[in-house]
Each structure stands twice: as C-alpha cells, then as structure tokens.
Amino acid sequence: MRFAFTDDQIALREAVRDLLAAECPPEVVRAAWPATDGDGQGAGAGARVDAARVDGLWGHLAEMGVFGVLVPEADGGLGFDEVAAAVVLAESGYAAVPHPVVEAMCVVAPATANPAPLRAQVGWGADRLDIVGELVDGAVADFGSAVDPDRIGTLRATMGTAAQLIGLGRRMLDIAVAYVTEREQFGVPIGSFQAVKHHLADARLALEFAAPAVWRAAWSLATGADTADRDVSMAKAMAADAAHLVGRKALQCHGGIGYTVEYDLHLFLKRAWLLERLWGDTAHHRRVVARAIGV
Amino acid sequence: MDLTWSDAQEAFRTEAHDWLRESFAAWQADHGGVDAIPSGDTRAGFGIHLDWERRLFENRWAVVSWPKAYGGREATLWEWLIFEEEYYAAGCPPRVTQNGIFLLAPSLFAFANEAQQDHILPRMAAGEDTWCQGWSEPNAGSDLASLTTRATRTEGGWILNGQKTWTTRGAFSTHLFGLFRTDPTAERHRGLSYLLVPLDTPGVTVRGFGRLDGDEGFAEVFFEDAFLPDDALPGGVLLGEEGQGWKVAMSTTSSERGLTLRSPGRFLATARRLINAWGAMPETFRAEHAALGDRITGVWMQAEAYQMQTYQTVTGTVEGRPSGAESSLVKLWWSELDVELHECAMDLIGVGALAEGPWTKGYQFSLSGPIYAGTNEVQRNVVAERVLGLPRK
Missing domain, CATH: 1.10.540.10 (Acyl-CoA dehydrogenase/oxidase, N-terminal domain)
Structure with a gap:
C-alpha cells in the first residue's frame, strides 16, 4: 500500500x-x-x-x-x-x-x-x-469526430477531466486566498473575518477529499481494476462538486472585483463550469456509482 | 501508487476478521443477545462493554499497535487501519476505553516516564482502569486555554480546586486525565499542567448527567480541596513537566481530531448498513425517494473518499511527512459525514425513526461530532489560519 x-x-x-x-x-x-x-x-x-x-x-x-x-x-x-x-x-x-x-x-x-x-x-x-x-473560448471550432472514444478512452477522459477540475479548484482557491489576505476593509484584511475564513475552509475541505478520489480512479484505470467505472464516476462527481463549490466561494470572497471581466477569476470559473458538464455531468456519474454500490 | 495489501497484511486481516466475528457473537450471546445489551455509555451497559474490552485484551486485539509488553501486537499503522475496518464491518461496538487508548495513550507514549507507562498502559488496555478526559469546564469549552481549575503545589502533592464538565463516561471511569492551572500568575496556555487523577481521591465528586440521547454519558467533576499525592500513581501524577500541560495536551488533540479516534472503517460500515437498509425498502418507496437514494450515494462516496485520503495521510506519516493542522480537515469531514449518514437513515425510516433504535441512537450521537474535540467552527478557523495561511486578525 x-x-x-x-x-x-x-x-x-x-x-x-x-x-x-x-x-x-x-x-x-x-x-x-x-x-x-x-x-x-x-x-x-x-x-x-x-x-x-x-x-x-x-x-x-x-x-x-x-x-x-x-x-x-x-x-x-x-x-x-x-x-x-x-x-x-x-x-x-x-x-x-x-x-x-x-x-x-x-x-x-x-x-x-x-x-x-x-x-x-x-x-x-x-x-x-x-x-x-x-x-469558454472560440478556439475549438475545428474538431471533426475523427476519433470515436471507446470505453477506456471515455473513462480516461472522464478521469482526466476530474483531474483538471481539481487543478482549477486549487487555482481558484489560491487566487482567493491571495486576494483576501491583501484586500482591506474596515481597516483589516478581509481574510481575518471568520465568515470569509469559513468560506475558504469549506473550499479547501472539498478539495482535500475529492483529490484522492481522482488519484484512486487513475490507479484503478492503470491496473484495470473491476471497480474502474465506479471509481472514475465517483472521481468526476466529487471533483465537479468540489470545483463548483470552490468557484462559488472564491467569487463571493472577491466581492465586486471578482464580478468583472478584467479580473482573472472568471477565466477559471467558467472553465470549471464547462468541465463539470463534459464527459458526463454529475447526475449521470452519481447514477453510475449508485448502480455499482446497489443504491 | 500501489493500493494493494501485502500477503502479511491480508493474513492479518483474515485473522482479525475471523476472531472478531466469532468473538463478538459469543459476547452478545453471553449477555443475552444483541437487543439485551444497553449502550456502553449507560451505567448498565458500561460493565458489559468492559467485558468486551477484556476479551479484546486477552486476545491482543485491544491495542494492536502498542508494544507487546503492554498487550499489543506492535502492528503497523496500516494493520491498525485494517483492524479498524474489520472491527466496524463486523458490527462491533464503539470502544468504551477510547478516551484512554486513543487520547491519553499517545501522550503517555510521548511524555510519560517508564514507571508511569509500565503501570498505566497495560491496566488501561485491559479495561482495569478506565480514563476520562478532564478538559472542558463550564466557562472553558472551545476556549480551552481560559480554564481555571487549579492545582496548587503542596508538601507531597497537589491541592485541586474547581470543576470540569461534559466529561464523557466520567460517571463510570476510575481515572481522569486533565489540564489544571498550576501557575495562577500565568495566562492562557502558559502555567497549565497535565495531571493524572484517580477519581476516588477524597475531595473529588463525580456527578453523572444525561446527554441529549438520554444516556448518563456525561459527568461533572468537582474538586474541593482535593489532595492528590505525588505517589498516587507509580512514577507520579504529573505527565510531562510542570507548566508544560498545553504542549502535552495538544499532542492528544491532534489524535482526537484526526485519524486515531475515528478511522474510515467506521463510516464505511455505517454507509454499507445504510445501503442495505435502502435495498430492503419496497421498490415503490425507492422510486418515490429517488432524491434520498442520491444522498445515500453521496455519503457513500464521502466515506470512500475519507478512506482514500487516509491512505494518503498514512503514506505520508510512514514516509516521514506527518500531517499537521490538516487533522482539522479530517475532523470536519468525518463529523459532518456522520451526521449526514444518520440523517439519511432517519429519512429512510420515516416516523418510526423517532422511536428508540440503533439508528436513532446513532443520529443523536452523531450530532455531538461537530461539537466535541473542538467545535467545527474552531476547526474551520484552524484550517483557514494554519492550512491556508489567512491572517489571525
């Protein structure tokens, strides 16, 4: 182990x-x-x-x-x-x-x-x-379905999308932590307020436990485990939920500044919104897990 | 990455699995069957559960990771996790000795002298002495460092005055480990000492009281000029050095918050029982309660994720990368997961859930999780300040 x-x-x-x-x-x-x-x-x-x-x-x-x-x-x-x-x-x-x-x-x-x-x-x-x-962007309009993904390709891409969501979540959290540490209101950094701390602690919590689910799914694929489908779906569902939560918390902690196109946060936020939906949305993947565990 | 167990680990699992299932059934049968055995947090049930602890001890399953001299097997952290998985999968009960073996013992291994270890640890493991935690006071809960119960140095010992409260199983325990203010001029976490107190010391009064679930699981402990002699225990009653109580106590805190108190096996077993209960419901119920099915899937995933995160943490620990304030993340996760697991079960059972039953008991107990061992609000502050690095003020 x-x-x-x-x-x-x-x-x-x-x-x-x-x-x-x-x-x-x-x-x-x-x-x-x-x-x-x-x-x-x-x-x-x-x-x-x-x-x-x-x-x-x-x-x-x-x-x-x-x-x-x-x-x-x-x-x-x-x-x-x-x-x-x-x-x-x-x-x-x-x-x-x-x-x-x-x-x-x-x-x-x-x-x-x-x-x-x-x-x-x-x-x-x-x-x-x-x-x-x-x-997200305008740079992907040139795809033809040259390759039709098989089961393994689909599982790999789903797991890979989950991994990207973990990365996006970590980035958004880093951006938010840096911001609330510098931004002052009422004469102190807003990151010193408990309400802000608890938002970002929740974000960190979700990532802490979603990430190992993704690494486990990758290992299941690498070893051809019987549970690969279940593990990949669990990873995608948890990573999507975590990234979504982090995005919400990060946006909220930025106040008005985050709600602009000039500020970078939305570049990551909107990509997370997209990836949540690619290669099967969360409802789909929860159903896959549910069937596998007998719910 | 290698998520497989070695042959030796699999053999350990099989041995634990077989012994636990057989012995647990025998213990239940010897005490009139599962329905006749009260909770270990009741006066009637405590002794019956101590009998279970003794059976574990006699077969070296009580404290698998401890040295053999103290009744353990010198099992690795991995084997301990395997034991926990098998323990809860077999349906075995929460450990009534847990405050000693999981909370005090790590501090004893780190700070006690040899005479203290030799005397206290085997008796604790055997369930001969039972330890409760004397930290909280009426005016010192989350703000533990504000505690005021005093220990005043005197010829040959200490004079104790003050009050502890919310002391789990205090009414049934023989000993208390606690924090006492030994330097009244020092503030907050300075000037505290960690003392080991036999509860039959004259001047100590223990009064049990009911928790939310109705069990007499809590106690108030009053100290009224109680004289605690230095030789009340071999090796002395002071753990660590005078004035270093906070440091000693914090070594226990991370055990309590993190892995050793609530390993993933417990929640995986609860999730499995929940899924079985769901499967036993009529098809029409399940169709009508699809949203509940989704929640059950969600809590199973959370329990499974806790298992994976634990494997990651244990790998780091055995490779010399111990986690620090991350233990607060673990406490947040398992305590909130436990509530959600039981809320699903309550919704599954319907109105009947309001009657006494194992799920109802479990639900009421789960609600204490976000409160004890440092409230989850405090844990979120710890995560924000010590994991994310946000400013304290």
Whole structure:
C-alpha cells in the first residue's frame, strides 16, 4: 500500500508546471477568448497578448510530450500510465490551458498511436461546441469526430477531466486566498473575518477529499481494476462538486472585483463550469456509482 | 501508487476478521443477545462493554499497535487501519476505553516516564482502569486555554480546586486525565499542567448527567480541596513537566481530531448498513425517494473518499511527512459525514425513526461530532489560519 506519486510522476508534474507557468499565464487564457462580445466590447480588454501564444502553447505541450503520456514508448510516447496522466492534467487545469488537452492525451493520441496530434485534429465534440463557444473560448471550432472514444478512452477522459477540475479548484482557491489576505476593509484584511475564513475552509475541505478520489480512479484505470467505472464516476462527481463549490466561494470572497471581466477569476470559473458538464455531468456519474454500490 | 495489501497484511486481516466475528457473537450471546445489551455509555451497559474490552485484551486485539509488553501486537499503522475496518464491518461496538487508548495513550507514549507507562498502559488496555478526559469546564469549552481549575503545589502533592464538565463516561471511569492551572500568575496556555487523577481521591465528586440521547454519558467533576499525592500513581501524577500541560495536551488533540479516534472503517460500515437498509425498502418507496437514494450515494462516496485520503495521510506519516493542522480537515469531514449518514437513515425510516433504535441512537450521537474535540467552527478557523495561511486578525 502506498498512496503517493512516484518520483518520476513528481518530476513530470514539476516540468509541466514550470512550462505552464511560463507559457500559459492568465493573459494567454484570456487571449483564447473571442475578441469581442455581441456588443462589440472586448471580453478580455486590457490584457491582450499576441494570439499566436495561444497556438504556440499547443506546440510547447506537444514538444514536451504531454499528449503522448499514455502512448507507448515504442510509438514515440512517454509510456506512462493514467496516474501520470492525472498528475499532468491537474496541472493543465491549474493553468486553465485553453485547449482540449484531455481529449488529445486520453483519446486521440492513444487511439492513433500519435504522441503529438495537431491542434486541428483534436477538439471537443460538435454537440458540445455551443457550450464551449459561449462559455469558454472560440478556439475549438475545428474538431471533426475523427476519433470515436471507446470505453477506456471515455473513462480516461472522464478521469482526466476530474483531474483538471481539481487543478482549477486549487487555482481558484489560491487566487482567493491571495486576494483576501491583501484586500482591506474596515481597516483589516478581509481574510481575518471568520465568515470569509469559513468560506475558504469549506473550499479547501472539498478539495482535500475529492483529490484522492481522482488519484484512486487513475490507479484503478492503470491496473484495470473491476471497480474502474465506479471509481472514475465517483472521481468526476466529487471533483465537479468540489470545483463548483470552490468557484462559488472564491467569487463571493472577491466581492465586486471578482464580478468583472478584467479580473482573472472568471477565466477559471467558467472553465470549471464547462468541465463539470463534459464527459458526463454529475447526475449521470452519481447514477453510475449508485448502480455499482446497489443504491 | 500501489493500493494493494501485502500477503502479511491480508493474513492479518483474515485473522482479525475471523476472531472478531466469532468473538463478538459469543459476547452478545453471553449477555443475552444483541437487543439485551444497553449502550456502553449507560451505567448498565458500561460493565458489559468492559467485558468486551477484556476479551479484546486477552486476545491482543485491544491495542494492536502498542508494544507487546503492554498487550499489543506492535502492528503497523496500516494493520491498525485494517483492524479498524474489520472491527466496524463486523458490527462491533464503539470502544468504551477510547478516551484512554486513543487520547491519553499517545501522550503517555510521548511524555510519560517508564514507571508511569509500565503501570498505566497495560491496566488501561485491559479495561482495569478506565480514563476520562478532564478538559472542558463550564466557562472553558472551545476556549480551552481560559480554564481555571487549579492545582496548587503542596508538601507531597497537589491541592485541586474547581470543576470540569461534559466529561464523557466520567460517571463510570476510575481515572481522569486533565489540564489544571498550576501557575495562577500565568495566562492562557502558559502555567497549565497535565495531571493524572484517580477519581476516588477524597475531595473529588463525580456527578453523572444525561446527554441529549438520554444516556448518563456525561459527568461533572468537582474538586474541593482535593489532595492528590505525588505517589498516587507509580512514577507520579504529573505527565510531562510542570507548566508544560498545553504542549502535552495538544499532542492528544491532534489524535482526537484526526485519524486515531475515528478511522474510515467506521463510516464505511455505517454507509454499507445504510445501503442495505435502502435495498430492503419496497421498490415503490425507492422510486418515490429517488432524491434520498442520491444522498445515500453521496455519503457513500464521502466515506470512500475519507478512506482514500487516509491512505494518503498514512503514506505520508510512514514516509516521514506527518500531517499537521490538516487533522482539522479530517475532523470536519468525518463529523459532518456522520451526521449526514444518520440523517439519511432517519429519512429512510420515516416516523418510526423517532422511536428508540440503533439508528436513532446513532443520529443523536452523531450530532455531538461537530461539537466535541473542538467545535467545527474552531476547526474551520484552524484550517483557514494554519492550512491556508489567512491572517489571525
């Protein structure tokens, strides 16, 4: 029994974390949004970067081999298992990478034995496009259903989405903690108020117990456990609930400043809203668990 | 990541599983069957449950992780977890010795001298001495450091004055471990000492009173010029050094909040019983109560997640990365989970839930979880300040 990541997995996580800190700061996430909304106002006004950095990010990830985590070394991949995939995808969630990384890593690359699919070959399915376009960004409109995910691909992508939700939750909590520590009202940091403390303690609590559920689901997939379907659904349901709660708490603790497009929080918040619904929503996954445990 | 058990661990599980099931059934039969045995938190039930504790002790199952010299098996933390899973899966009762073996013992291992350990630990494990926790006072609950019960140094011992309250099983216990103010000039957590007090000491009066569930599970303990001799226990009555009581007590607090008091096995077993109760309801009921089914699925997931988080924590502990204030997260999780588990059961049973029964008992007891061992409001402050790093003021 050992419930912890290996040194290799930690090294991979650190490498991906460093890459994303450099290449996927919030202004890159912001640049993936449509330039204007219906009224012609810039959604990301004030923080534009060259849109080429958004496209370039895909190349950086491919170069590092991130999409090939689950592709055998013989096919040019990294030959890791689902636990490593979970570790990497939590980082992509933390950075809110504005690309379909889960789909590339968990579905397209293993199915095509291609560790570095092109961005144009990967995307969210057409049936999900409207949600994606409205809520998150405009950069995913070019997907054709080139690869139809099989059971394992679906389970991997569902687990991977859960891992991203953990990362998103951690990011939103970090943003909120930093904010309430600095922001002063009534002459003191608002983070000294019990009501604010309790909001963020609840957020931390949800993440503390959802994350191990995701790592366990990854391990179940990696070992072909009989309980893999149940464990993946539990992970997705718990991670979605946790990220949703953290998002609500983080937004509330920011007051009016969080309720603006200039502030970064919404970039992460809206991505979490999307991922909660991708690869099966929470109601679906709770039903899967319920059937498995005899409820 | 490796979520499998070794052959030795599986063998340990099998041994525990078989002994617990057989012996628990025998104990119940010897006391007139399951329905005839009162709660261990009642005067009538306490002695019967001590008999269970003695059976555990005689077969080295009372304190599996302790040294063999004190009645244990020197089991690893992993084996202890396995034992707990099997214990509650077999339906065995809450431990009436728990305040001693789970709360005092960790402090004894860390701070007691050899004479104290040699005398106290085996008698505690055997259920010969039973220990209650003397911390809370009428005006010192969550704000424990404001306690005022005094211990004044005198020739050959201490003079005790003051009052403790909400002392669980105090009315049935033989000994009390508690915090006393030994330096009246020092404030708050300074000037406190950790004393071990036989409850038959003259000047000590114990008065049991009813908890919410009607059991005499609580006691008030009055100290009126009670003389506690230094040699009341071999090795002395002071645990740790004079004035260091807070430090000694905090080592117990993290045990109480975290894993050792409420391991995941207990909640997984409750969740399993809840699912069985759901499955026994008519199809029409289940169709009409689909929302309840969803909640039951939710609490099962929470219990399962607690198991996974525990495996993660124990891995860290055995690899030299012990957790600190994170124990407050654990206390929040299990205490609120326990309430939700029992609320589901109450809703499942319907009006009948208001009659006496194991679920009703369990529900009333679960409601104490968010209060004892530091209220959950205090735990949330701890999480915010010590885990997240938010400003205290």
